[in-house]
Amino acid sequence: MFDFVRPPWYTESMIAQETLRILTESAKYDVSCSSSGSGRRNEGGIGNGMPDGCCHSFTPDGRCVSLLKILMSNDCVFDCKYCMSRRSVDVPRASATPEEICELTVDFYKRNYIEGLFLSSAVHISPDHTMEQLVRTVKLLRTRYCFHGYVHLKGIPKADPLLVSEAARYADRMSYNMELPSEKSLKLLAPQKDKESLLLPMRQLRRERDVFRAEKRKGAFLPAGQTTQMIVGASPEHDGQILRLTESLYRVTGLKRVYYSSYTPVVEDALLPAVQSAALREHRLYQADWLLRFYGFDVEELVPEEEDLPLDVDPKCAWALRNLHLFPVEVNRAPLEMLLRVPGIGGRSAQKILSARRYTALTFEHLKKMRVVLKRARHFITANGKFYGEKNTLAVRGLLAAGEREDAGARQLSLFDTPAALSAHTGEL
Amino acid sequence: MIYFFDGSKAAFLTAFLLAYRDEDALLTTGSHQLTLGQKSVFVRADAQKAARCEQRLLQFDEHCMRDLDLLLRSGEEMRGQTAFLYFRMIAARKRPVRGELAENAVADASECIRRVKLEAHRLKGFVRFMECASGALYAPLSPDNDVCDLLLPHFCARLPHIPFVLHDVRRAKAAVWDGAHSFLAPLGEAEIVLAADETAWQSLWRQYYASVNIPSRERIRQMKGYMPVRYWKFMPEDPSAAIGDLPFAARNASDAAAQDGAPHPRGSLQSPPAPRRP
Structure with missing residues (x-):
């Protein structure tokens, strides 16, 4: 019927199921999922940007699947306490080649499974080596595979600034995860990272983007801007502190969005809480974040610095x-x-x-x-x-x-509930 | 009087001219139970009358035909009457009424248009293509509203070199892109031969879908709110399997949806299992 021949560079290097499982499971706790903000045009190849973003599926945890969220490798030299890929835990390790990632992206994209690629990596060998691999993959995807869909690239802290600049020319969005809301918690739980190693590349990218726009250069330089993510509940900071940091990030680094991820225990450590942080706290932080960005509120109006947002009302x-x-x-x-x-x-x-x-x-x-x-x-x-x-x-x-x-945790009481359980539900002492 | 019309724009505009001064007019495309003594007429499209009516309405509201196009795509039974009341208001006030949301006619039309646009937007994400042996892509879908061709520009822009077919199995029609032209064609049943590696890619996608979920944060209600169950049937990731099998009634939002048969592709893809009856 149709005469469509696969491009000659196509190598049919399909990633193995097990590798995909390991690399996806390691990436899934990164909550950034949006594919909006980029209107990249198709210039002979496959794909384009959709400025409003597009959700392609939803998983039973209620989150959308918009991008192919995957690590290049989960073999890490860092030892961040909260991370399931940290150096000191014994978990299956895997790596994917740039070709495998590119072909997976293109084949998923043309079947309309995804809107683009979210590529991250554990720090494998060294920050520069890892960043080089990420840049090589995205460059390959854009030039050889002619892919013009959305690409979100995770920045590796302490990588060379030249690599960061090069990555920004090919990606639609880049992000450096703040992970923890204070320098003290960062030192305690992620000893190889420090605040400056995260803020410096963010500031560098903002500066370069401003110059790129001012000079009206051809091409694209991070059309969808930058984002970051903070884990909530793993460290003792209050919502007031988190929101103040958020507001200053929006102001100083021009971030498009700050994501919050309620802490889920994936590895045991004496420095970390053993229980999952309440999803409602994460929800309230997002509501407050929206009020800051779209409703003209000031953080001082919402919550004092040393307090949390109320959980009973928004x-x-x-x-x-x-x-x-x-x-x-x-x-x-x-x-x-x-x-x-x-x-x-x-x-x-x-x-x-x-x-x-x-x-x-x-x-x-x-x-x-x-x-x-x-x-x-x-x-x-x-x-x-x-x-x-x-x-x-x-x-x-x-x-x-x-x-x-109305429906938070409500359930039909059972005749066989213990008195303590009944009391917890009815409030009767 | 009840004015039956075939759902086309020309027939609607012809019926509109006839019914405009009728206080009890009801415009409908489907079957309608007549009450005792009620009269009905079947209105055929009249190109001249339709053109005259369109020209006049455009003088009052230059964007109103875009609204009419969306209203007539709606899958709601009362779409004819919703459009009639909205356009009668435009004609009576001789100006655009789009912003007058406190009026019943405008609120209903605006809600109807919102639903059509929302479904078109959702399907941009929920459509699933299968690769055929020829390299062309094929996607079956059964939307509530007639939005198949609204999706064409979106996919043409992102897959300009790959021919594809969007098959609306409920309305037996297809929106086709052959690599150079896009067009609509009637298509009852499709027989396709899948590419050799299609099953493997679908299997990888299922693996990805299962791996990216965080089981300790189960929020099925939220998942169904964003991705209604009626869109699941053509998705290779099979969300119903991910949350435990659903009864037949819950899989299909309406009787019409229950009738839609999934195509049985030849080649490497296995035939889907027969749906369970309640």
Whole structure:
């Protein structure tokens, strides 16, 4: 039917199942998954960038599969306590060749399994050697395999700055993981890494990107910018400290995004907690992060430095409850900045309200019809002068917290539960 | 009066002209139970009337035909009436009404359009190609809305040198890219011969899907929210197997979806098992 011949450079070097399993399982705790921000065009070959990003599948842990997340090698010379590939643990080790990675990427991509490649590596032999391997793979993928899809490349701390610059010319996004929110924790749990080895390349990349843009050079230089990741719950830092670090990273290094990963114990160590950190804390940090980036909040408004975010209500609700003197706001008159500060009203709902109120005075019926979620918002707004919420602060907090708890850990009690278990669920002493 | 039309743009615009002043008009593409004494008419497309109607509507709202295209792609039974009420409002007010979301007609049309666009966006990720022996790619899909050809520009831009077929098995049609031209064609049943290594790549993908999951953080509800079960049937990673087999009723969101048969490719791919009945 069609006359499609495989390109002559195609070597059919298919990666072994076991190698793929080892290299994927070692990479899966890296939470960065987005494929957005790059509009790279197809210039004769396969693939292009999709600026909005695209999720191709979802795994039973609720995370999206957008990129082929894989390590080049899990044979590491570093000994970071929290890492499953650290030097001192006895786990199966494997490495993949650049050709194997490239062909896996291209074959998965053309079947529409993935949006691109997320390539990382354990520090194999030395930081420079590892970075060289990563750069070689991405260069091969872009030049010989003519792949124009999304590539996220992990930077290796302490690698040569020239290698970092070269990598940025081929990747869409690069990231250096902060891993731990303070220098002290980093020294304790990741002794071979230090704050400067992570911040220096981030600053270098920002500087070079600014120059690249100012000079309007041809090609692309990290079109999707940089990101980083922090493990939450492995060290004693408070949410306030984590969010302050986040805010300064956005300001100083121009990061696109900071990811948070709640700590999962994969190796035993006396310096690390033995239990998994609460997923809800990670969720609250992401909510606060969104408020910083898209809702015009300042970190000082959200949480003091030595405190954690409240777990019973989301950070926007908590802020609103502390500032009840600013509410209720009239949806027909409030400016966009204030609408965005109402709990339950997000960017899309705020835009809908702005658009619809040009033509008519909005009532609660109208808001419901426009699918604006009123469960939380009704306590903080009036619509055409009407207020349908609770006036008592304690009652509002109770209702908002009850809404959050709706399905968190709820289960049918069993006749055979022990008294202690029953007490834990019912609250009865 | 009830105005039946065939779902095409020209037929809708012809029916719109006839029904515009009818207070009790109902435009529909499907079957409808008539009440006692209710009248009905089957409206055939009239190119002249449709062109006249389109021209007039474009004077009021230059982007309204884009909305109509999306509304008529909807899989909802009441799409004809939703579009009719929306366009009657444009004609009555003689201006775009897109932003007047407090109006029922606009809210319904906007929701309908949102669903069509959302499905097209989702399918850009959920479509799964199989490589044929010829090197062409073939992907079966059964969308709720008629979005097959909306996906064409996306895949043409990223796979310009590889011919591919997007087969809507529910509507028996296919969107085809032959490496130079894209077109729509009727396609009932497809018989394909898979490439020799297709099974091996699918197996690697299943391995990857299983390895990348973190079992201690199970969030099935979130997974199903982002990737509704009705899209799972053509995915080689078989998410239902990853979370334990699902009953037949849960696999198919609607009766229409249950009728869609997965193609049985020849070659190295094994035939899919027969679906379990409740």
